[in-house]
Amino acid sequence: MGLSAVPSGPGGEASRTDPAPPRDVAGRGAEAARLADLVARSSRGHEDAFSELYDLTASRMYGLVLRILRSADHAAEVTQEVFVEVWRQSARYAPDKGSVLAWMSTIAHRRAVDRVRSVSSEVARDEQYAVTTVVREADHVWEDVEQKMDVERVRKGMASLTAIQREAIGLAYFGGYTQTQVASLLKLPLGTVKTRIRDGLIGLRDALGVEE
Amino acid sequence: MSEIHGAVGAYVMNALEGDELVEFETHLAECPTCQREVVEFRETATELSLLSRTDPPPMLKGSVMAAIAGVRVLPPEEAEGNHAATAPEAVPRQPLREVPVAPTDELAVRRQRRRMRVLSLAVAAVTVVALVLGGFVVSLSQRQPPLASVTAETELLRAPDLKAYTITLKDGGQATFVASKSLNRAMFSSGDLPALNQDQTYQLWTLAGPLTSPTRVTPDALVSAGGAAKQWFTGPIAQSDALAISIEKAGGASAPTNIQGATSF
Numbered sequence: 496m497g498l499s500a501v502p503s504g505p506g507g508e509a510s511r512t513d514p515a516p517p518r519d520v521a522g523r524g525a526e527a528a529r530l531a532d533l534v535a536r537s538s539r540g541h542e543d544a545f546s547e548l549y550d551l552t553a554s555r556m557y558g559l560v561l562r563i564l565r566s567a568d569h570a571a572e573v574t575q576e577v578f579v580e581v582w583r584q585s586a587r588y589a590p591d592k593g594s595v596l597a598w599m600s601t602i603a604h605r606r607a608v609d610r611v612r613s614v615s616s617e618v619a620r621d622e623q624y625a626v627t628t629v630v631r632e633a634d635h636v637w638e639d640v641e642q643k644m645d646v647e648r649v650r651k652g653m654a655s656l657t658a659i660q661r662e663a664i665g666l667a668y669f670g671g672y673t674q675t676q677v678a679s680l681l682k683l684p685l686g687t688v689k690t691r692i693r694d695g696l697i698g699l700r701d702a703l704g705v706e707e
Numbered sequence: 708m709s710e711i712h713g714a715v716g717a718y719v720m721n722a723l724e725g726d727e728l729v730e731f732e733t734h735l736a737e738c739p740t741c742q743r744e745v746v747e748f749r750e751t752a753t754e755l756s757l758l759s760r761t762d763p764p765p766m767l768k769g770s771v772m773a774a775i776a777g778v779r780v781l782p783p784e785e786a787e788g789n790h791a792a793t794a795p796e797a798v799p800r801q802p803l804r805e806v807p808v809a810p811t812d813e814l815a816v817r818r819q820r821r822r823m824r825v826l827s828l829a830v831a832a833v834t835v836v837a838l839v840l841g842g843f844v845v846s847l848s849q850r851q852p853p854l855a856s857v858t859a860e861t862e863l864l865r866a867p868d869l870k871a872y873t874i875t876l877k878d879g880g881q882a883t884f885v886a887s888k889s890l891n892r893a894m895f896s897s898g899d900l901p902a903l904n905q906d907q908t909y910q911l912w913t914l915a916g917p918l919t920s921p922t923r924v925t926p927d928a929l930v931s932a933g934g935a936a937k938q939w940f941t942g943p944i945a946q947s948d949a950l951a952i953s954i955e956k957a958g959g960a961s962a963p964t965n966i967q968g969a970t971s972f
């Protein structure tokens with residue numbers, strides 16, 4: 496309980512240099528294989544496997560949904576829908592179409608975006624929120640060194656993009672905005688936004704070295 | 708033709724709409740380049756969610772596990788005309804509404820909808836309210852999602868008129884009251900009740916009428932002090948309008964003296 500999302504000041508925990516080496520590709524691959532196995536066992540009705548899958552992924556799913564919806568109540572509800580959907584669709588997860596985390600995150604992102612667009616009138620939308628928090632978010636206190644290294648890696652990847660690419664991706668991914676809304680928020684032509692999002696993803700993909 | 712390739716990033720970000728979304732998905736079905744980029748970009752985008760990692764409320768897990776208990780896992784997709792094999796669209800769009808459900812699934816789906824509704828109602832029931840009771844302010848803070856898979860609890864949590872509130876107690880700690888008038892049941896739970904002296908106990912109360920000027924105050928169950936606690940109310944809940952918890956001398960009291968928190972429901 497006590498370790499959830501406690502913001503520390505900029506330059507705090509997250510920016511400290513850690514002695515631990517970055518996680519190797521093999522470690523990440525093993526984790527991905529573990530998740531794939533849990534999904535496979537879930538698809539055969541094993542609730543214990545699903546329980547473990549939940550434990551390993553809930554903070555990623557809930558955090559993403561919460562960031563988009565900015566309401567703890569809506570986020571809990573949508574996160575539950577996401578996990579029920581993951582359970583229902585578990586036999587249809589295709590490992591050759593991507594990792595379990597990517598599959599689940601896609602479900603979570605889509606559901607959160609659907610929700611935010613359907614309730615946007617009741618949820619106050621702070622237009623600057625996504626832009627200003629994308630980089631700041633990692634200031635949260637992480638007790639896990641590996642997580643911290645991963646966060647640092649992604650922050651560096653984001654930092655390697657141009658400001659426009661970074662903002663366009665932040666607004667689309669964490670803000671849940673349509674490309675038309677992103678264009679109007681950034682006061683850029685739609686075609687430019689489209690290009691910046693794709694270029695930004697290419698830059699990020701290369702910076703993160705996401706392997707197949 | 709080449710124009711539409713450029714929308715792949717916005718597509719992965721769920722930022723395309725309307726005609727353009729349809730147009731892109733049509734293109735995607737037959738463009739290996741875009742199919743590969745969709746897979747890659749989804750992995751990349753997923754890394755971004757490391758930045759937003761947040762632990763969910765602890766009770767969400769019980770809620771999720773209870774929800775899946777009545778949901779049947781869909782069978783693997785048939786390889787219809789090889790379509791499923793080529794499109795990277797392994798993720799259904801708004802699946803709950805669109806995935807066709809065989810008649811045999813009907814019951815499971817209904818059960819699932821019912822469970823989902825429970826959580827929605829609990830969410831809808833919560834508003835941030837401040838009220839004055841016995842001279843101190845009780846704030847109804849955000850509700851934790853209800854839950855547990857124990858049968859009586861599950862039944863309570865499935866009640867169509869379920870109300871759930873989490874409040875901060877006067878001397879610290881969070882307490883959740885979950886109640887259903889139709890089932891005539893209510894439960895108190897807390898994960899962090901402050902410890903008491905040996906000659907003290909927590910006591911639950913049911914009230915009729917408005918919280919500020921109740922027409923009836925009935926002593927209810929005692930709650931052993933400290934740490935995690937869960938306690939059913941003895942009731943009557945159907946005839947009550949508010950629930951409260953107080954600190955009393957060991958053995959309990961007939962009227963509350965040191966109220967720690969209360970909520971209308």
Ligand SMILES: [Zn+2]
Binds near residue numbers: 734739740741742
């Ligand atoms: Zn293409």
